[in-house]
Each structure stands twice: as structure tokens, then as C-alpha cells.
Amino acid sequence: MGKFDKATLDGRLKKISKYNVKIYNWAKTSYNTSELYFEPESEDDIKKIIELAKRNKKNIRAIGMVHSPSDLPFSDGYIISMNKLNRVIKVDLEKKTVTVEAGIKITQLNEELSKHGLALSNLCSISDLTIGGVISTATHGTGVNFGCLSTQIKCLTLLTDSHGKMNCSETMNSDVFKAALCNLGALGIITQVTIQCETAYLLEANQIPAKLNYILDNLDAIVHSAEHVRFWWFPHTDDCITWKANRSNKRPLPQKLSYIHDTLFGFHLHQLVLYLSRFRSSTVPKINQLIFSFKFSKPIHFIDDSYKVFCFDCLFSQYVNEWAIPIEKAKYAIKDLKRWIETNEISAHCPVEIRFVDQDDIWLSPAYGRKVCYIGIIMYRPYFQPVPYRKYWAGYESIMRSYDGRPHWAKAHTMFRSELEKVYPKFQSFIELQKQLDPTGLFLNPYLRRHLFGENVDVKNPKAKL
Numbered sequence: 001m002g003k004f005d006k007a008t009l010d011g012r013l014k015k016i017s018k019y020n021v022k023i024y025n026w027a028k029t030s031y032n033t034s035e036l037y038f039e040p041e042s043e044d045d046i047k048k049i050i051e052l053a054k055r056n057k058k059n060i061r062a063i064g065m066v067h068s069p070s071d072l073p074f075s076d077g078y079i080i081s082m083n084k085l086n087r088v089i090k091v092d093l094e095k096k097t098v099t100v101e102a103g104i105k106i107t108q109l110n111e112e113l114s115k116h117g118l119a120l121s122n123l124c125s126i127s128d129l130t131i132g133g134v135i136s137t138a139t140h141g142t143g144v145n146f147g148c149l150s151t152q153i154k155c156l157t158l159l160t161d162s163h164g165k166m167n168c169s170e171t172m173n174s175d176v177f178k179a180a181l182c183n184l185g186a187l188g189i190i191t192q193v194t195i196q197c198e199t200a201y202l203l204e205a206n207q208i209p210a211k212l213n214y215i216l217d218n219l220d221a222i223v224h225s226a227e228h229v230r231f232w233w234f235p236h237t238d239d240c241i242t243w244k245a246n247r248s249n250k251r252p253l254p255q256k257l258s259y260i261h262d263t264l265f266g267f268h269l270h271q272l273v274l275y276l277s278r279f280r281s282s283t284v285p286k287i288n289q290l291i292f293s294f295k296f297s298k299p300i301h302f303i304d305d306s307y308k309v310f311c312f313d314c315l316f317s318q319y320v321n322e323w324a325i326p327i328e329k330a331k332y333a334i335k336d337l338k339r340w341i342e343t344n345e346i347s348a349h350c351p352v353e354i355r356f357v358d359q360d361d362i363w364l365s366p367a368y369g370r371k372v373c374y375i376g377i378i379m380y381r382p383y384f385q386p387v388p389y390r391k392y393w394a395g396y397e398s399i400m401r402s403y404d405g406r407p408h409w410a411k412a413h414t415m416f417r418s419e420l421e422k423v424y425p426k427f428q429s430f431i432e433l434q435k436q437l438d439p440t441g442l443f444l445n446p447y448l449r450r451h452l453f454g455e456n457v458d459v460k461n462p463k464a465k466l
């Protein structure tokens, strides 16, 4: 990319911009070089960037931590990193709400809330994400009576092209609110959010080994047996772990990690065997057995601050795909997936992660109008082999489609407009609103043009191609 002439920018924009910045996603499965990269510190900065982009006919993309495992956060035009918009604006102890800038990381938010005796009601697997990124993709945790994280938002501020600054909530610009709670960066830039929290709490977690058939035969009871339930299945085996967590008044009993068990073997040996499997993928089933026996065959019990219990280390960079299907179909879809993996001799890395999320009324949320079971598959990045990988992904997606699945937006998936409009009742409303708020397509990028508008475009992004 040619050198951009910064002399054409005004003093403030010059100060907060860089050019030719290469950004990678967490798993390093995609990267992108934008023409200009901004680190604004205020809403006024963002307004100036929007004006500049309009004048120069460039696209804009707000980014958080760029953790989305796809080209969703990328743009060939201007990138706005939200990382410096990370302040806590107001804590209301009576209402148990907090108002923050959208670039705040979940880690920082957890710590700030803890100082005030508050906590989020549910969390996703890791906390190195921004609240803006989490909301924009309907990021979820687990708990059959807990919605995705966007459902905890009371109101938000959106900077749009056509309507300027919009404050949105259930009662103010309510349509925009329902669309913005899973906006994919397509409507404008979220600058502030107010989040409903609860009094800080401890979670008691129990992780126990179990057999897949037992879980599937008792799925409904297991899913409702604790506030937060997930399970991991180790493909090519019948082994699973169930993880359950409940709010607790007991004394804290933090998890004890050992260097030998958790780091030396649990990380380095695990990595070594994955590396060796690269040369013979037929060893993956044995590796899954080994990982289960060594790391997961014994029960684990601990009690700690909620946010320390919800999150865990995702270990190695990975390709992921995750779809949400109606909860009552979960049992059949998981059985089909197992049968399909075995019949087709797919070397499927462990674990397949299964989580449960309450229904909501957010227009593009995969849980719109139905309680869902998310089924997520992974393939560790440095160790995968392209051909089985493609076959695995295609087979998995075809099973998810046959059970009315909706893909997680942040993850690389192959559902496009003609299918999306069938599975999302509010898809057309979202598109119409997008056109109203962003008539010139300022906030569109290749991912959105491809998936939402059916255009055949790709980000300049060689690493994403397999």
C-alpha cells in the first residue's frame, strides 16, 4: 500500500493516525492493512474521522481487540481502534448499572465493577475483548436462562452517518437499539453503553467427566441442573466433561494450577503432540483420548469471583466455527455430527464445545426468538491439514443447516443473504435500517458486502484463504 500523505490531515487527525498498520486477528488466521489507522480519544475525534472518510469516499471500520476469527473486523479504508476510548463514565450503585466507553476491555470492566461490589451476570470464554466488539457480534456465554451479553445492555450511543449521534434504548430509538445490539459494525460506531450489572458474586464450579450418550439422553435435565452449564465432547471418543456453575455463599476455594500438570504437560506436551499430528492426522483420535485422560478425567471443584470462574485460557490459536440451533434439536444434531465425523474419518480436534443461551429479541442475534444450543468446532491452526479441514467445515455446516442453524457472526462461515433472510425474521428490517443510517455504505466492508448483500468480494487478505 502506498504511503499516505499525512500532511493533508488536520493537526488533531494527524496526531491520532498511523498509516499502513497491519492488524491480525487473535488466531492469526487473517490480517489486514488499512489505508489509515486511527486511535481516537473522544467522540469528537470519531466525528472528524467520519467526516474525513465521507470527503475521501473511504470505508470505516471500528475495531476492538480484533479477536473475531474471520475478516469481519477488516477494512481496506480507515480503521478506528476503540482502545483509547476505555473510560468508566458512571457507576450507579442504586440501579446497579455502569456506563462505559465502548472500547473498554472486559478484563478492565470486571476489575472496575469489582471495586464497586458489582459484576456482570454472564461472560464469554475470554475477557480480552472490548464491550463494543462483544455487543456487535452477539457474543454469548452459557446458561439456559441467560441471554447473550448484549441482553445486559440498557442503552447505548451510536454515531451514524445520516442521523448523527443517536441515544438508543428500549424506549428511545428502540428499533435502532434492537439492531445495534448485534450490529456487525454496519450501522455506525458505538461510543458508550450502559450495562445492567448485579451485586458481585462467587461462582461454585464443578467440572466432571461424563459419557456423551448419558449427557444426550439426559440433556434437558442437565441443561437445567445449574445456572450455567456447558459441556465439551472429545471427538473420536465417548468422553465429555460437564461444567456447571452456580452462585454461591460459600467461602472462596480458588482453583490451584500446577506447573507440571497444567503448564508443562497441559500446555507444552499438548502442543508437542498436536505438532506431531500434523505429519499423521490419523493420530488425532489417540491424541484426543490422551488429552482427555491426562487433563480432564478427574473432577475439578472450585469457588471464586464470578469473572475468574467464567473465563479460561483458550490455549492455541485455532480456526473455529460455531452455529446456534434450537435447543430442542441439540441432541439429534450432536449425534449426527458424531456419526458424520466417524463415517468420514475426519480428524477432529478436541473439544467440540456445547453451550446454551436464552432467547432474545435482538434482530440479528442467533438466539432471536428461540432458546439455542451453540455447537462449536475447532481446528488448531498450525496443526491442521487443509483438505480434511475443508471437508470437516462443510460437513459440520451442512448438519447445522439441517437443524435450522444460524452461524455465529464473528466466525468464518458460509451463510449468505439468500439463506440468511430465511433464517432471520428481522433480516430485511436490518438491511433497510442499515441503508437508512448508512446510505452511502460508509460502514460496509467486504465481509458485510459478501454475507449481507450477496456481493462477490473479498478483503485483501491472503492468509484467510485456505
Ligand SMILES: Cc1cc2nc3c(=O)[nH]c(=O)nc-3n(C[C@H](O)[C@H](O)[C@H](O)COP(=O)(O)OP(=O)(O)OC[C@H]3O[C@@H](n4cnc5c(N)ncnc54)[C@H](O)[C@@H]3O)c2cc1C
Binding pocket: 026, 027, 061, 062, 063, 064, 065, 066, 067, 068, 069, 072, 073, 082, 102, 103, 123, 124, 125, 126, 128, 129, 130, 131, 132, 133, 134, 136, 137, 138, 139, 140, 141, 184, 185, 186, 188, 189, 190, 191, 314, 408, 410
Ligand atoms: C479466544 C477467543 C474466545 C472467544 N470466546 C467467545 C465466547 O465465549 N463466546 C462468543 O460468543 N464469542 C467468543 N469469541 C468471539 C468474540 O467474542 C467476538 O469475535 C468479539 O466480537 C470479539 O471482540 P473484539 O473486541 O475483539 O471485537 P472485534 O473482533 O475487533 O470486532 C468485532 C466486530 O465488532 C465491530 N465493532 C467493534 N467495536 C465496535 C464499536 N465500538 N462500534 C461498532 N462496531 C464495533 C467490528 O467492526 C467488527 O465488526 C471468542 C474469540 C476468541 C478469539
